[in-house]
Amino acid sequence: MSDITFEKQNGTNLGAAPSKPRARRAVAPPIDVFENADELLVVADVPGVAGDGIDLRVENGILRLEAKRAAAENASPALAREYEDVDYVTTFRIPAGIDTAAISAQTKNGTLQVHLPKAQAAKPRKIAVS
Amino acid sequence: MWTGFHDLDDTFRAFDLLQRRLDRAFDHWAADAPQAAGARRRLRTVWPATNVFEAKESFVVKAEVPGVAESDVAVSVEDDALVIRGERKSAVPEGYTAHWRERSSIAFTRKLPLPTRVDADQVSATLKDGVLTVTLPKAKDTLPRQIAVKAS
Numbered sequence: 001m002s003d004i005t006f007e008k009q010n011g012t013n014l015g016a017a018p019s020k021p022r023a024r025r026a027v028a029p030p031i032d033v034f035e036n037a038d039e040l041l042v043v044a045d046v047p048g049v050a051g052d053g054i055d056l057r058v059e060n061g062i063l064r065l066e067a068k069r070a071a072a073e074n075a076s077p078a079l080a081r082e083y084e085d086v087d088y089v090t091t092f093r094i095p096a097g098i099d100t101a102a103i104s105a106q107t108k109n110g111t112l113q114v115h116l117p118k119a120q121a122a123k124p125r126k127i128a129v130s
Numbered sequence: 131m132w133t134g135f136h137d138l139d140d141t142f143r144a145f146d147l148l149q150r151r152l153d154r155a156f157d158h159w160a161a162d163a164p165q166a167a168g169a170r171r172r173l174r175t176v177w178p179a180t181n182v183f184e185a186k187e188s189f190v191v192k193a194e195v196p197g198v199a200e201s202d203v204a205v206s207v208e209d210d211a212l213v214i215r216g217e218r219k220s221a222v223p224e225g226y227t228a229h230w231r232e233r234s235s236i237a238f239t240r241k242l243p244l245p246t247r248v249d250a251d252q253v254s255a256t257l258k259d260g261v262l263t264v265t266l267p268k269a270k271d272t273l274p275r276q277i278a279v280k281a282s
Contacts, residue, residue, distance in 0.1 A: 030232035036225050045196035045233055047260035070259070076183040076190060079245070083179035083194055110196035110260010111233075 024069070026089040029112075037124060040098065040116040046088045047110040054112060058100045063092045065105075067112055088112075097122030177238050178214070178262070187273060189244060189266045196260035197233065203257065205264055207250040212242045212264060246272045 029044040048069040055066040067088040094100060099119040106113055178193040191212055195203060203216035220235045222228045247269040255264045 031230065032220070032228065032233045033230040034223055034226035034228055036227070040229075041223065041226060043233065045260070047194035047196040050259050076185040078181055079184050079189075080180070080182040080242075082176065083181060107259065109199060109257075110194070 024085060024087050026066075026087040028090045029067070029088040031090065037118075039118055040095070042092070042112075042114040042116070044088065044090070044112045044114075045110065046107070046112045048085065049088065049107060049110065049112065051107045054105055054107065056103060056105055056114070058094065058103065061094050063094050063100075063103065063114075063116075065090050065092070065112070065114065176240070177236050178240065180214075180240060180242065182242065184245075187268055189248065189268070191242060191262075191264040191266070193240070193262040193264075194260065195257070195262050198257070198260070198262075200257050203262060205253070205255045205262075207248060207253055207266070208241075210244050210247055212244060212253075212266060213239065214242075214262065214264070215239045 029046050031045075032043040034041040034043070042065075044065070044067070046067040049067040050070055053068040053070060055068070057064040057066075065088075069085050069087055072085050094116065097119050098116045102117045104115050178195045180191060180193045183190040183192070191214075193214060195216065195218065197220060198216055198218045202219065203214065206213045206215075216238055218236045218238070220233045244266065248266040249269050252267045253264065255262060257263075
């Protein structure tokens with residue numbers, strides 16, 4: 001939620017339509033991180049991003065998550081402007097025990113869900129006592 | 131918790147995170163007075179963020195509502211104002227534990243006064259990728275009308 005005020009302080013163009021398309025800014029989206037026995041789940045708010053706008057990269061143990069908004073088709077003048085068409089970028093250090101090759105993501109209602117499955121060796125295992 | 135997980139290479143982002151963390155600390159502190167906590171939240175932020183565009187014959191209102199399902203948002207026209215009500219549900223998924231939370235559940239109502247009357251029957255709304263788009267055609271009698279000038 002504080003994202004919104006933070007962005008505004010940094011010069012959101014309130015009340016006027018931009019006269020020419022500018023390079024889009026990228027911000028870090030608000031995220032949740034959940035965990036169960038099988039995976040870590042990262043959920044991010046990325047309104048305006050469709051499934052094909054998602055780019056995930058793993059490099060040197062860092063997960064870079066980029067979400068690009070589809071081009072805005074609305075060219076009418078704005079009477080009020082509270083948000084900018086921003087893109088989203090964030091990075092995470094991948095914790096030990098994650099199967100990086102199996103990381104997957106999907107979008108739903110403007111949220112991005114990234115699944116980071118745990119490697120078999122990192123999952124809790126029941127040891128039979130004989 | 132975040133020191134190990136996040137790659138904080140940007141000072142401003144660190145401050146932003148700190149601020150969110152502090153915001154939540156006070157939410158927690160006020161947890162036994164949910165009414166007060168809710169009131170404070172409304173004072174601080176407007177949600178969802180909304181852009182209003184004016185075309186020749188209609189207004190287009192766009193609102194960023196990530197995580198809001200179609201069934202959890204209601205759009206209506208009341209007294210020449212557009213009203214958007216709804217709820218963003220952000221519960222911990224079944225079977226998971228939460229490590230880090232920045233996306234809260236939000237119940238919201240926004241009333242946006244419109245500069246001219248609109249044809250309430252023709253208002254349409256779509257929800258796509260977390261952006262709600264409401265198209266409100268202006269009332270016919272508010273549109274500019276060309277008057278033919280005849281020579282007498």
